[in-house]
Amino acid sequence: MIRVGPAGYPPGSKGPVDAVERAAAMGFSALEVQFVRQVRMDAAKAEEAGRRARELDVALSAHAPYYINFCSSDPATRDKSLEWVMRSARLCHVLHAGPVVVHAASYSRKGPDECTAMVLDALMRCRAMMEDEGMGSVQIGLETMGKKGSWGTLEEIEEVAGTVEGVVPVLDFAHLHARGGGSLKRAQDFQQALDDVISFHKGGLHCHFSCIEFTEQGERRHLPLEARQPDYRQLMKPLREVESDVTLISETPPPEDGARAMLGMLRRKE
Numbered sequence: 001m002i003r004v005g006p007a008g009y010p011p012g013s014k015g016p017v018d019a020v021e022r023a024a025a026m027g028f029s030a031l032e033v034q035f036v037r038q039v040r041m042d043a044a045k046a047e048e049a050g051r052r053a054r055e056l057d058v059a060l061s062a063h064a065p066y067y068i069n070f071c072s073s074d075p076a077t078r079d080k081s082l083e084w085v086m087r088s089a090r091l092c093h094v095l096h097a098g099p100v101v102v103h104a105a106s107y108s109r110k111g112p113d114e115c116t117a118m119v120l121d122a123l124m125r126c127r128a129m130m131e132d133e134g135m136g137s138v139q140i141g142l143e144t145m146g147k148k149g150s151w152g153t154l155e156e157i158e159e160v161a162g163t164v165e166g167v168v169p170v171l172d173f174a175h176l177h178a179r180g181g182g183s184l185k186r187a188q189d190f191q192q193a194l195d196d197v198i199s200f201h202k203g204g205l206h207c208h209f210s211c212i213e214f215t216e217q218g219e220r221r222h223l224p225l226e227a228r229q230p231d232y233r234q235l236m237k238p239l240r241e242v243e244s245d246v247t248l249i250s251e252t253p254p255p256e257d258g259a260r261a262m263l264g265m266l267r268r269k270e
C-alpha cells in the first residue's frame with residue numbers, strides 16, 4: 001500500500017484531532033505531525049487524535065525538532081538532543097505514530113566517521129531509554145539530509161540503522177537530489193535510491209518528497225512540484241514495484257498541494 005499525506009496540519013486545523021479529520025477528508029492516508037520547533041501536545045488530545053487516526057486509517061508519524069545535533073561540540077546540546085528525541089517519542093507513543101523523524105547532526109567540524117560514532121552512541125542510549133519506558137515499538141527515523149554539512153548520507157544512515165534496533169532510514173528524495181547535484185533524473189535513478197534503501201532495510205518505507213533548489217553546498221529551499229527538480233513522474237514506475245508499504249510525506253510548499261499532486265500521479269497509469 002502507498003500512503004500519501006502532508007507534513008504538518010492542514011490549514012485551518014484546530015488542534016491534532018481536527019487535523020487528522022481534515023487530512024482524511026482531503027483524501028490523505030498519512031500525516032506527519034511537526035514537533036520541529038517545539039515538542040508539545042496535550043496528552044488527552046494526543047490520545048484522541050491517535051484514536052481518530054486509526055478509525056480513519058490515517059498513518060501518523062512525527063518530525064522531531066530541527067535543533068537536534070548529536071555531534072555538537074557542546075555536551076549540553078547533545079544532552080538536549082537526547083531529550084528532544086525522547087519527548088517526541090513519548091508523544092508518538094501516545095499518538096500511535098511512527099517513525100519519529102530526526103535530523104541527527106551536522107558534522108560540526110568533525111569527520112564523518114567520528115560523527116557517525118557519536119550518532120550511533122546517542123541513538124543506542126535513546127533506544128535503551130525508550131525500551132525502559134515501554135515504548136520500544138516507536139521507531140526512530142534517520143532522514144537523508146540535503147546539505148553537504150549535514151550528517152546523513154544514505155551510507156552513514158545504513159551504518160547506524162543496521163546496528164541499532166528500532167532505527168530506520170527515512171528516504172528524502174529532494175535531499176538526495178540536492179546533495180547529489182541533481183542526481184535523480186531518470187526512473188532508474190529513483191530505482192537505484194529505492195534499491196539502496198531496501199538493500200539494508202526490510203519493512204515499511206517512510207519517505208519525504210518535495211522539489212528543491214540547490215547549490216554546490218546542496219539543499220537551498222523547497223519548491224512546489226511544478227519545478228520538476230526532481231521530476232516525480234519518474235518515480236511512479238519504480239515506486240509501484242516496491243513490495244513493502246510506502247508512506248510519502250509531502251514537504252512541498254504548500255504540503256497539501258504537493259500531496260494532492262502526488263496522489264494524482266499515482267492514480268494515472270502510464
Ligand SMILES: [Zn+2]
Pocket residue numbers: 063101103143
Ligand atoms: Zn526533515
